[in-house]
Amino acid sequence: MKIAQIAPLAERVPPKLYGGTERIVSYLTEEFVRDGHDVTLFASGDSMTSAKLVACSDVALRLNPAVQDPIPHQVLMLEEVRQRAHEFDVLHFHVDVLHFPIIRDFAARTVTTLHGRLDLADLQPFYRAFPDIPLVSISDSQRQPMPPVNWRGTVYHGLPISLLPFTEKPQNPYLAFLGRISPEKRPDRAIEIALRTGLPLKIAAKVDKIDETYWLNVIKPLIMSNQNVEFIGEIAEHEKPDFLGNASALLFPIDWPEPFGLAMIEAMACGTPTLAFRCGSAPEVVDDGISGILVDSMSQAVASIGEVIGLDRRKVRATFEQRFTVQRMAMDYLDIYRSLPDSNAHWAAE
Incomplete structure (x- = not known):
């Protein structure tokens, strides 16, 4: 499957320090590559990946003191994605809401994982205006404040099984x-x-x-x-x-x-x-x-x-x-990708 992963530009993928969303994008991207999928990652230029990297900024925006406003950089990335959308069976967005108007023509081949809180009043009219965009929640409780939308599933985050080793007896515990x-x-x-x-x-x-x-x-x-x-x-x-x-x-x-x-x-x-x-x-x-x-x-x-x-x-x-392993997370997302009405048709046409 030809998969595009679209990451936030605030941090590199994976982040050097804090950055939960970018870390999950990295784990998911690398797992798909290991599974033999053709993966393209749209992210900052300092990102580290075994997928094909499309550099949409020189470095992560939070680390660039010259960046005063991140939105122009993010919009440029989304324009790059729009122009190349025909190349992919599935496009998986992790960038909140800016892309919604841009993807309307190919929304049935997209998934947007919502990584943030959804109980803010500003979000209600927005999501009512885009009830067709396929969405994924990262917990069932995250969905509670939302109006009726096109939920495709809930996928809990996962980590590589060997990333953090087991410690049976902590030293000097706290x-x-x-x-x-x-x-x-x-x-x-x-x-x-x-x-x-x-x-x-x-x-x-x-x-x-x-x-x-x-x-x-x-x-x-x-x-x-x-x-x-x-x-x-x-x-x-x-x-x-x-x-x-x-x-x-x-x-x-x-x-x-x-x-x-x-x-x-x-x-x-x-x-x-x-x-x-x-x-x-x-x-x-x-x-x-x-x-x-x-x-x-x-x-x-x-x-x-x-x-x-x-x-x-x-x-x-x-x-x-x-x-909570990355293998389970990747399988859950693949099930969602394959359930999209246009992804299978696009995949079969290749």
Whole structure:
């Protein structure tokens, strides 16, 4: 099958540091290449892939200080995709909404995975205007705020099975927080859990410009005033096995409709259980009592720390292997590709 993967330009594929969407695009692209498909990746020029790379910017836009407005760069990429659309059996978009008007003539050969939150009021009239575009959700809970649209399926994220090795016995264990410093991710809850349980906490997270005030006024003072809380900052992929594998548990104390939560399955791959608040996708990702513990309040979170740390790490890893590998993700997407009304006709015509 001739497959086009269209990635965001904000980060390279795969990203050097933070960037969940670009990381998933990379895993999926490489798996399709391994399976013998003819894959073309539209992404930033510094991306690393075994597929055919169409460089749509010199480097990732977030890393280019000369870029003031990302939209012109993204529109140029979409024009390149439009001009070459006839070359592909399926075009898989991971770029939110800008492409919707452009793909109307060949929408039946496309899939758009929605990677972000869908409960924002601005999105409702938009999706009502495009009910025909084939969409994929990354959790069932992500769909809840949406008007009637053309859902083709839900595909949970997956990781290469050997990407993050299993760690049976963590060295110098601690609680871990991985992701972004933002109000909805609730690192303040993670800090409070650590303080109330007396356990050390390590925070590996990036701070976006939009969250700098929250970081400076709320989170940084909490960290500076507590010696058992360590802020590591943004970490790269090669640092995750040590950071997650040596943790007793991952804290996922979210307070928003999380579409998926990649950190939970990254921890799971290492055998590290997750303590998650029952929001968004967490109940779909965490098998309560097996790969983690779900809670509804801070008091429950504090009371459940011993239980989550005591979970069998081999069963945590086994759950990852059963549910969240890149092989399963790729098969799920192939089933969706083949179900598209125009993809099979286009494929057969080649």
